[in-house]
Structure formats: structure tokens, C-alpha cells
Amino acid sequence: MDAKSPPxxxxxxxxxxxxxxxxRLAQALAPHLGPSDIVLLDGALAAGKTFFVRALVDCLKTDDHVSSPTYTIANIYxxxxxxxxxxxxxxxxxAQEFYNLGLDTQIDESICLIEWGSRIAPAFDEYLQISIAFADDADDARIFEISHVGRRWPDVIGALKTESAD
Structure with a gap:
């Protein structure tokens, strides 16, 4: 599977x-996600990847504590x-090392949120890509660039564009 750059x-x-x-961005994205969706997140250390995942999972209504899977590699909520x-x-x-984790069934039945996702992007045919960068003007300011690979995501990006314009 060869991932292509989004247009x-x-x-x-x-x-x-x-x-x-x-x-608010997590709240806008959450209703568009379902089983087998893949969201790859990238950004520097402390850019806010885990914070965004925590907000997104909270929007999906969980009682679970969301934490970084840095040492466990994977958490399920x-x-x-x-x-x-x-x-x-x-x-x-x-991607091969990712395949060796044996998470295939979980990926098919879950929403999959992958921090440092570009490292293993070739493992997937379709995904939403979220890159988070520090903005120059304030400590909490970030630039989120959202793109995709595959046919599943253009409508989602269109909906996010509409919601962000409001």
C-alpha cells in the first residue's frame, strides 16, 4: 500500500x-468519525497531539482516562x-513494525488515532492527516493543517471548513 500525498x-x-x-475543533470532527476511520496526527513534542486526542475521545463520550500511549504503544478507550x-x-x-503489533481487528472495529502517524502512513489506504505546529504569536496558539488520503475524507474536510467559517 503506497500512501499518496493529498492534493x-x-x-x-x-x-x-x-x-x-x-x-471546539475536536467537537466539530467527532460526529464525522466511526469504526475503521484512521486519523494520523503529527507535530513536534508538546505541540498538542495528546491534548487533541483527549478532547476528541471526550467528545465521543467516554468514562475512560485518556493518556499518552508512549510506553504502552497502544491504548483502547x-x-x-x-x-x-x-x-x-x-x-x-x-509500517511493518506496526503490522507486527497485531492490531488489525481493533483497527477495523475502532476509530484509530495515531500520534506520529506519518511514520506508518504507508500501512493505510485512507486516512485523515492532522499536522499540528506551534504558531509564533502565543503559547497556546497552534496551526492545524488537515488533509487526507482516500475518498472517505473530502466531505469531512468540507464540513470542517464550513464549521470553521461560522
Whole structure:
């Protein structure tokens, strides 16, 4: 499976100025997610990947404590919609190493949120890509660039564009 770069017209760039705005983005995305969806998150250390995952899982209605899977590599959270598989791919060298974890069934039945996801992007035919970068102007400010690979995501990005314009 060879992942292709998303077309530039399908990139949504959002300036997020606070943690509250990050939560609002998670609230906007959550209703569009379901079983077998893959969301890859990238960004520097402390950019807010785990914070965004926590906000997103909370929006999906969970009683579970969401924490970084840095040492466990994968955590599973139960939500009202389906399970969420939260993976940290930082210590994985490539897609084959990800395959060796044996998470195939979980991926098919869960929403899969993968931090450092670009490391293993070739493992997937379709995914939503969220890159988080520090903005220059404030401590809590971030730039979220949302793109995709595959046919599943253009409508989702369109809905997020509409919601962010409101």
C-alpha cells in the first residue's frame, strides 16, 4: 500500500489560539468519525497531539482516562460510538513494525488515532492527516493543517471548513 500525498486543494489550515478552540475543533470532527476511520496526527513534542486526542475521545463520550500511549504503544478507550484505538508510533520504525503489533481487528472495529502517524502512513489506504505546529504569536496558539488520503475524507474536510467559517 503506497500512501499518496493529498492534493493541496484539500488542505484545511486553521489557526487555533487556545485550548478551548482546540476542543471546539475536536467537537466539530467527532460526529464525522466511526469504526475503521484512521486519523494520523503529527507535530513536534508538546505541540498538542495528546491534548487533541483527549478532547476528541471526550467528545465521543467516554468514562475512560485518556493518556499518552508512549510506553504502552497502544491504548483502547470505550466510547458511546465504538472503541477508540490510540497509538503512539514514535518508537515504531515503519509500517511493518506496526503490522507486527497485531492490531488489525481493533483497527477495523475502532476509530484509530495515531500520534506520529506519518511514520506508518504507508500501512493505510485512507486516512485523515492532522499536522499540528506551534504558531509564533502565543503559547497556546497552534496551526492545524488537515488533509487526507482516500475518498472517505473530502466531505469531512468540507464540513470542517464550513464549521470553521461560522
Amino acid at each position: 493541496p486543494s484539500d488542505v484545511l489550515s486553521l489557526s487555533i489560539d487556545s485550548e478551548e478552540a482546540t476542543v 470505550q466510547t458511546a460510538i465504538c472503541d477508540v484505538l490510540h497509538v503512539d508510533a514514535y518508537r515504531l520504525s515503519d
